[in-house]
Amino acid sequence: MxxxxxxxxxxxxxxxxxxxxxxxxxxxxxxxxxxxxxHDGDVRASAEWLSAKLKETGFPVAEVWETPGAPAxxxxxxxxxxxxxxxxxxxxxxxxxxxxxxxxxTDPFDPVIRDGRMYGRGAADDKxxxxxxxxxxxxxxxxxxxxxxAVHLKLLIEGEEESGSPNFRALAxxxxxxxxxxxxxxxxxxxxxxxxxxxxxxxRGLAECELQxxxxxxxxxxxxxGGAVPNPATAVARLVAALHDADGRVTxxxxxxxxxELTDTERxxxxxxxxxxxxxxxxxxxGAASGEAGYSTLERIWARPTAEVNGIxxxxxxxxxxxxxxxxxxxxxSFRLVAGQHPxxxxxCVRTWAEAQIPPGIxxxxxxxxxxxxxxxxxxxPALQAVTRAMGRAFGKKIxxxxxxxxxxxxxxxxxxxxxxxxxxxxxxxxxxxxxxxxVELDLLLKGVETAAHLWGELAAALR
Amino acid sequence: MxxxxxxxxxxxxxxxxxxxxxxxxxxxxxxxxxxxxxHDGDVRASAEWLSAKLKETGFPVAEVWETPGAPAxxxxxxxxxxxxxxxxxxxxxxxxxxxxxxxxxTDPFDPVIRDGRMYGRGAADDKxxxxxxxxxxxxxxxxxxxxxxAVHLKLLIEGEEESGSPNFRALAxxxxxxxxxxxxxxxxxxxxxxxxxxxxxxxRGLAECELQxxxxxxxxxxxxxGGAVPNPATAVARLVAALHDADGRVTxxxxxxxxxELTDTERxxxxxxxxxxxxxxxxxxxGAASGEAGYSTLERIWARPTAEVNGIxxxxxxxxxxxxxxxxxxxxxSFRLVAGQHPxxxxxCVRTWAEAQIPPGIxxxxxxxxxxxxxxxxxxxPALQAVTRAMGRAFGKKIxxxxxxxxxxxxxxxxxxxxxxxxxxxxxxxxxxxxxxxxVELDLLLKGVETAAHLWGELAAALR
Numbered sequence: 022m023x024x025x026x027x028x029x030x031x032x033x034x035x036x037x038x039x040x041x042x043x044x045x046x047x048x049x050x051x052x053x054x055x056x057x058x059x060h061d062g063d064v065r066a067s068a069e070w071l072s073a074k075l076k077e078t079g080f081p082v083a084e085v086w087e088t089p090g091a092p093a094x095x096x097x098x099x100x101x102x103x104x105x106x107x108x109x110x111x112x113x114x115x116x117x118x119x120x121x122x123x124x125x126x127t128d129p130f131d132p133v134i135r136d137g138r139m140y141g142r143g144a145a146d147d148k149x150x151x152x153x154x155x156x157x158x159x160x161x162x163x164x165x166x167x168x169x170x171a172v173h174l175k176l177l178i179e180g181e182e183e184s185g186s187p188n189f190r191a192l193a194x195x196x197x198x199x200x201x202x203x204x205x206x207x208x209x210x211x212x213x214x215x216x217x218x219x220x221x222x223x224x225r226g227l228a229e230c231e232l233q234x235x236x237x238x239x240x241x242x243x244x245x246x247g248g249a250v251p252n253p254a255t256a257v258a259r260l261v262a263a264l265h266d267a268d269g270r271v272t273x274x275x276x277x278x279x280x281x282e283l284t285d286t287e288r289x290x291x292x293x294x295x296x297x298x299x300x301x302x303x304x305x306x307x308g309a310a311s312g313e314a315g316y317s318t319l320e321r322i323w324a325r326p327t328a329e330v331n332g333i334x335x336x337x338x339x340x341x342x343x344x345x346x347x348x349x350x351x352x353x354x355s356f357r358l359v360a361g362q363h364p365x366x367x368x369x370c371v372r373t374w375a376e377a378q379i380p381p382g383i384x385x386x387x388x389x390x391x392x393x394x395x396x397x398x399x400x401x402x403p404a405l406q407a408v409t410r411a412m413g414r415a416f417g418k419k420i421x422x423x424x425x426x427x428x429x430x431x432x433x434x435x436x437x438x439x440x441x442x443x444x445x446x447x448x449x450x451x452x453x454x455x456x457x458x459x460x461v462e463l464d465l466l467l468k469g470v471e472t473a474a475h476l477w478g479e480l481a482a483a484l485r
Numbered sequence: 486m487x488x489x490x491x492x493x494x495x496x497x498x499x500x501x502x503x504x505x506x507x508x509x510x511x512x513x514x515x516x517x518x519x520x521x522x523x524h525d526g527d528v529r530a531s532a533e534w535l536s537a538k539l540k541e542t543g544f545p546v547a548e549v550w551e552t553p554g555a556p557a558x559x560x561x562x563x564x565x566x567x568x569x570x571x572x573x574x575x576x577x578x579x580x581x582x583x584x585x586x587x588x589x590x591t592d593p594f595d596p597v598i599r600d601g602r603m604y605g606r607g608a609a610d611d612k613x614x615x616x617x618x619x620x621x622x623x624x625x626x627x628x629x630x631x632x633x634x635a636v637h638l639k640l641l642i643e644g645e646e647e648s649g650s651p652n653f654r655a656l657a658x659x660x661x662x663x664x665x666x667x668x669x670x671x672x673x674x675x676x677x678x679x680x681x682x683x684x685x686x687x688x689r690g691l692a693e694c695e696l697q698x699x700x701x702x703x704x705x706x707x708x709x710x711g712g713a714v715p716n717p718a719t720a721v722a723r724l725v726a727a728l729h730d731a732d733g734r735v736t737x738x739x740x741x742x743x744x745x746e747l748t749d750t751e752r753x754x755x756x757x758x759x760x761x762x763x764x765x766x767x768x769x770x771x772g773a774a775s776g777e778a779g780y781s782t783l784e785r786i787w788a789r790p791t792a793e794v795n796g797i798x799x800x801x802x803x804x805x806x807x808x809x810x811x812x813x814x815x816x817x818x819s820f821r822l823v824a825g826q827h828p829x830x831x832x833x834c835v836r837t838w839a840e841a842q843i844p845p846g847i848x849x850x851x852x853x854x855x856x857x858x859x860x861x862x863x864x865x866x867p868a869l870q871a872v873t874r875a876m877g878r879a880f881g882k883k884i885x886x887x888x889x890x891x892x893x894x895x896x897x898x899x900x901x902x903x904x905x906x907x908x909x910x911x912x913x914x915x916x917x918x919x920x921x922x923x924x925v926e927l928d929l930l931l932k933g934v935e936t937a938a939h940l941w942g943e944l945a946a947a948l949r
Contacts, residue, residue: 056805118807124703184805211709225708229806238770239588242919244689244891245675247821248791249782250771255725255794258816261718262726306702306812307714309846318713327712330719331809336796337817341520341648342693342854343582344819344892345795345919348770352722353801355808357711382773390806427708428808455706455809 027414029164030474034156034467041156041470042139042463044074048114048148049132049141055091055115055184064091064180067114071151071178072096078155079162080176086196088188091115091180095199098158098174106484107173108477109202111434112151112209113182116143117455124457137463144461145452150208151178153447153466157473164474171481175202179430182209185229186430187391193437203484204404205434206476208469210425210446213294215462218416219423220409221444225326226358226395227428228367232260232375233351235384240336240345247346251382254335257350260378264328264354268314271328271356275370279361281397283324290422291319304450323424327357357426364392394432396442397424407483408443408476415471427454445472491878493628494938498620498931505620505934506603506927508538512578512612513596513605519555519579519648528644531578532556535615535642542619543626544640550660552652555579555644559663562622562638570948571637572941573666575898576615576673577646580607581919588921601927608925609916614672615642617911617930621937628938635945639666643894646673649693650894651855657901667948668868669898670940672933674889674910677758679926682880683887684873685908689790690822690859691892692831696724696839697815699848704800704809711810715846718799721814724842728792728818732778735792735820739834743825745861747788754886755783768914787888791821821890828856858896860906861888871947872907872940879935891918909936 034041053067054060068085075083075096082097094114119129119142127133132141139149158170165171177200179189193200213219236253237246266272296319298310312321321327335350337343356367368389379385398405400422409420431442447469453459498505517531518524532549539547539560546561558578583593583606591597596605603613622634629635641664643653657664677683700717701710730736760783762774776785785791799814801807820831832853843849862869864886873884895906911933917923 056807058804118801118803227708227808229808231806236771239917239920239922241769241771242891243791243793243795243819244691244821244889245914245918246769246771246786247793247819247890248789249774249776249785250766250769251773251775252794254797254816255728258722258725258794258797261722265719302714305705305710305714307700307705307710307846308848309715309844310713311715311844311846312713321713322710325712327707329707329711329810330716330722330800331707331807332800332802332811333718333722333814334798334802336794337582338796338798338815339582340522342695342817342819343520343795343919344691344693346793347796350797351802352718353806355707355711355806357708380773380775382771382775384772425708426711427706450709453703454709455807456703 026164030160030471033160033163034470037156037159038467045149045152046132046139048152049143050130052130053115053180054118055181056118061091064115068092068094068180071114074155075176078159086192088192090188093177093179093192096176098170100171100173101169104485105172105481106203107175107201108480109175109177109200109205109434110154111177111205111207111431113147113179114151115180115183116146117183126458138460139463140458140460142459144459145448146454146459147182147209149461149466150446150448150469153469154208154473156470160470160474161477165478171477174477175200182429185227185390186393189430190433190437193433197437200438202438202440204480205431205438205440205442207429207431207442207444208446209429210444211448211450211452212446213421213423214449215465217295217421218412218418219421220405220412221423221425221446222400223360223397223424224395224431225426225428226362226364226432227393228356228358228364229354229390230371231351231353231388233349233386234379235349236382237346237348239348243344243346250346251380252346253350253383254347256380256383257333257335257352260375261330261333261352263378269312271326273370273374276326276367278366280326280359281361283320288320294319294421294423322426324359326359326362329355331355357428358395360395360397362395364394393428393430396432396435398442402441403483404441404443404480407479408445411475411479412472414475415468445476490628494624494935497624497627498934501620502931509613509616510596510603512616513607514594516594517579517644518582519645520582528555528579532558532644535578538619539640542623550656552656554652557641557643557656560640562634564635564637565633566635568949569636569945570667571639571665572944573639573641573664573669574618575641575669575671575895577611577643578615579644579647580610581647590922602924603927604922604924606923608923609912610918610923611646611673613925613930614910614912614933617933618672618937620934624934624938625941629942635941638941639664646893649691649854650857653894654897654901657897661901664902666902666904668944669895669902669904669906671893671895671906671908672910673893674908675912675914676910677885677887678913679929681759681885682876682882683885684869684876685887685889685910686864687824687861688859688889688895689892690826690828690896691857692820692822692828693818693854694835695815695817695852697813697850698843699813700846701810701812703812707808707810714810715844716810717814717847718811720844720847721797721799721816724839725794725797725816727842733776735790737834737838740790740831742830744790744823745825747784752784758885758887786890788823790823790826793819795819821892822859824859824861826859828858857892857894860896860899862906866905867947868905868907868944871943872909875939875943876936878939879932909940
């Protein structure tokens with residue numbers, strides 16, 4: 022066995038792998054669903070569990086930070102090198118709603134290992150990817166013989182990411198001094214696939230709203246009144262249908278204001294990836310690709326803004342039939358945003374557009390959730406090269422570049438801390454984020470540990 | 486006190502009014518919801534209760550008739566006059582779904598009398614209007630001194646009307662000989678309002694379907710996949726939006742084939758009614774009237790076919806947000822039909838139209854419920870004049886003519902028995918059919934009793 026740092030890291034990880042997975046499973050058993058008030062206590066328990074685990078890992082500081090909503094966890098492990106750069110790791114400990122009846126094969130909150138994968142809500146999004154930093158920093162110390170990390174290491178693991186991070190920006194502003202960093206590492210994204218390690222360079226933003234339409238003061242008989250009064254379910258459908266034109270472009274006036282169009286270089290980088298639409302459709306479990314005309318599937322997901330219906334409802338949806346005109350209907354819409362778009366502008370555009378669509382006799386209410394801004398990492402930043410090198414050492418392969426279609430509050434950290442945001446994620450598209458049977462590939466999870474173990478040395482050198 | 490038949494009828498009703506209302510309340514306590522399988526036993530209990538009550542009323546024959554679905558009740562009371570015509574009364578003993586949380590002020594299945602009204606599911610639709618025939622026939626006998634009715638009286642009270650009467654036509658065909666009649670009286674409609682007694686001359690038909698659309702094999706992350714795969718909630722919305730054109734006409738090709746257009750006479754008859762749109766909108770609890778261009782509100786409801794959304798659903802409808810592309814969506818559509826339209830043709834037209842709307846990558850399933858045909862009573866039929874006279878004696882007013890926007894299986898009886906269909910109903914638009922706080926006005930309910938008491942003599946004279 023070689024005694025290079027890389028093999029020493031691997032040996033350390035092999036030795037501690039079983040305990041690491043047991044600990045992760047224990048964390049996944051806490052159903053920290055931030056969107057459902059009945060799980061408020063679980064989100065808190067998750068924060069307390071993580072804080073205790075980080076202290077056990079060796080972080081001299083590990084605290085639960087209160088917010089007006091769910092608590093976050095902050096931890097800090099200063100380097101004994103006073104000139105070391107400071108790096109802040111971002112992740113989240115809350116998870117999406119999940120229930121066995123949604124189509125899970127096993128209880129989403131009782132994780133199991135099957136075929137080299139751990140199944141459970143949060144396995145990939147995001148507990149697994151937060152947790153690899155615990156074993157990562159221990160392996161870094163063991164392999165380098167250091168007693169403290171090569172960088173001043175900070176972690177901020179929030180508890181409301183799956184609810185749109187409503188209090189995150191305020192939290193970051195409140196604690197800006199303690200969070201100050203030379204770079205932010207976001208561990209809440211993925212890579213291309215099981216065999217193609219990649220570094221993500223940007224995320225889309227997210228604006229979400231619920232639109233309620235109100236028609237008759239109560240459900241009324243569709244025989245007695247049908248054909249003669251406006252139906253809110255019809256109105257909500259017309260509104261959704263009017264969201265896109267025949268080319269799949271969003272029709273909301275002003276929606277595309279400021280959108281950063283793809284450069285030829287960026288399109289070429291995307292084209293380097295081994296994209297196979299058939300495989301991708303299988304992952305999406307979709308029968309066809311469709312979207313904005315003039316863009317490839319990857320461009321649609323990574324670099325184009327969207328409007329999607331997350332939920333629609335109104336009237337009778339149970340067994341049999343009920344001949345009513347429903348009194349109300351709703352639609353939950355989400356808008357993915359790209360660099361150049363600002364959520365406040367999007368909200369104003371959507372409100373103005375929606376109000377103009379509502380027919381006489383229908384009242385409405387639009388509620389926007391707190392938004393997430395888009396972000397892009399400059400391709401020429403030295404920290405991006407450091408992340409790429411750390412990942413290359415762990416995977417032993419050329420690292421390619423992607424973006425992420427999903428959204429996270431990374432842009433807020435970029436704004437508040439004035440630091441560049443880098444992405445380190447090992448999740449793959451088949452992991453089933455937000456879906457039944459969410460899982461993480463154990464091999465990749467351990468490569469994440471390994472990358473994290475190399476990252477602090479690489480960043481210390483790159484940012485010094 | 487006068488001893489005319491009319492005052493004798495009134496006196497009899499006054500004497501028996503309290504017991505009559507208590508009995509009706511007992512029947513309303515049986516939650517005979519035919520659309521919900523968990524209430525199958527209650528629908529049966531309702532049939533048995535009614536059968537026993539009809540025997541107690543004096544019907545020599547009262548039977549529960551089985552169907553492949555919910556049971557019906559048949560009763561018969563032959564006249565001692567062998568030359569008397571035969572009249573069949575139609576109604577239904579099943580009710581719409583109802584739950585306190587839908588907005589009822591009191592338990593829908595624990596009726597209460599408040600301000601001269603009885604509140605409870607089925608009070609007007611249709612138990613109240615079936616039940617007035619029990620006291621009606623007793624008052625007829627008491628006032629005329631007869632021991633049997635002036636007509637051979639039959640009742641057929643079905644148990645699946647609120648589920649589209651799937652087995653009703655077959656039941657009528659199976660028992661055609663025992664159901665044979667010279668006229669059918671349908672007591673499942675209403676009159677103009679509390680102060681304007683009217684006779685209905687026609688009902689719309691009804692075709693209903695559920696359209697399920699299937700997209701991704703499971704809910705998928707709207708960040709990872711949004712903008713690049715078809716969304717079934719968007720597809721269902723586009724389909725609903727495409728159902729009508731800008732003039733409010735149904736766009737389904739062939740939908741208007743054969744529609745009997747209104748004559749000038751019919752439009753003039755409608756115009757005689759004291760229609761006030763503001764009042765009507767208050768009853769509908771709607772903020773505006775809207776519908777097919779070129780027709781008045783009454784024409785839209787009574788004489789024009791419609792397409793309405795009774796329910797729409799897909800994706801996440803709970804609290805907070807869930808950033809998914811839903812795996813499926815559904816819409817429940819109902820089509821009201823007018824004379825000249827056939828449900829089989831409508832089903833074929835809707836299927837062909839819907840299939841042409843579905844985008845690539847979305848699978849679908851359309852399920853049609855058994856349909857109800859439209860019907861119209863000839864304005865010059867002597868039986869219609871008999872009904873009008875009976876109602877005039879009870880109400881002491883000129884009787885006007887309406888139609889009914891709702892639907893019932895009357896057309897099947899017309900087809901199978903070859904008998905004209907007349908309508909006798911005392912419900913009013915404010916009764917809240919299919920809605921929370923359904924009620925019946927006690928004064929009108931007792932006028933219904935009184936009309937029923939006069940009707941058998943009038944019909945015996947008219948049809949002899």
